[in-house]
Amino acid sequence: MHAYIFPGQGAQFSGMGLDIYEKSNIAQEYFEQANSILGFSITDIMFEGTPEQLKETKVTQPAIFLHSVALAKTLGDRFKPEMVAGHSLGEFSALVANGTLSFEDGLKLVSQRALAMQKACEIQPSTMAAVLGLEDDIVENICAKTPGIVVAANYNCPGQLVISGEVSAINLACEALTTAGARRALVLPVGGAFHSPLMEPAREELAAAIENTLFSEPNCPIYQNVAAKAVSNASDIKKNLVAQLTAPVRWTQSIQQMIKDGAAEFTEVGPGKVLQGLIRKIDRSVTANGAIFEENN
Known part of the structure; x- marks a missing residue:
């Protein structure tokens, strides 16, 4: 089976989307529609903005969503997903891809999500850290024993787990993880503790918007971060999207389940190649590539 996967925050880069905007009338329509919906020219920031401008959560999330969806729409008849998944923010792109959300509603939710998360980040100093080279259960145990709020947030691939929480707790956990044998425990340049209890204010705000x-019934299942299994019921999809803000991204488990359910080929749709690399680390027996944009549309 052919699965399509969609990246999340961190995949952005200056100039993103410019190639498809210039070469595809279909993509151009989506970009211009996004400018109108958001009330500012996100295309100007995507095409010409600095890395610092693109790192702002209120810009990053809509930009990655827009790039991913516009690219998917240019694939035309070649785009026939049998299952989809998205990493964190990427779930919204995946839900447009499988017909659950309209582009307009998806973009509005992503924008509201980004603003809500930004506000939550400002309430309390918080951050995330990447932990390399340790078993998941060791990381989980150390987080549980560390004073303050610090939890496992992103299960990206075997040996790569991101933790999230209060700045002081993250620093203490990183010291303990290094002592326990982590190859690296590196604090990340992010605005806050995504996928942790500190996102509770954002979760409440997003729940109301969702x-x-x-939400329509999807035309193929989505493997959601929270459930790590196929979900096809619109009501369940809503609940999982809300829960995702304060729960971990079970990416490793989601991909493993997709492979068990028959996925043999994964195509990443959006900026960057991060997810392709993670899939190769999860299971080398499957194919992982990026969506190839073709002109003439």
Whole structure:
């Protein structure tokens, strides 16, 4: 089976989307529609903005969503997903891809999500750290024993887990993880503790927005970060999207389940190649590549 996967925050780069904007009338329509919906020219920031401008959560999330969806729409008849998944923010792109959300509703939710997360980050100093070279259970145990709020947030691939929480707790955990044998325990340049209890204010805000948005029955299952299994019921999809803000991204487990369920080929749709690399580390028996944009549309 052919699975399509969509990247999350961190995949952005200056100039993103410019190639498809210039070469595809279809993509151009989506970019211009996004400028209108958001009320500012996100295309100017994507095409010409500095890395610092692109790192702002309120810009990053809509930009990656827009790039991913516009690229998917240019694939035309070649785009026939049998299952989809998205890493964190990427779930919204995946839900447009499988017909659950309209582009307009997806973009509005992503924008609201980004602003809510930004506000939550400002309430309390918090951050995330990448931990390399340790078993998941060792990382989980150390987080549980560390004073303060620090939890496992992103299960990216075997031996690569991101933790999230209060700045002081993250620093203490990184020291303990290094002592326990981690190859690296590196604090990341992010705005806050995503996928942790510190995102509770954002979760409440997003829940209200999602409740007021139309979710259709999908045309193929989505493997959501929270569930790490196929989900096809619109009501369940809503619940999982809300829970995702304060729960971990079970990416390793999601990909493993997709492979068990028959996925043999994965295509990453959006900026960057991060997810392709993670899939190769999860299971080398499957194919992972990027979506190839073709002109003439």
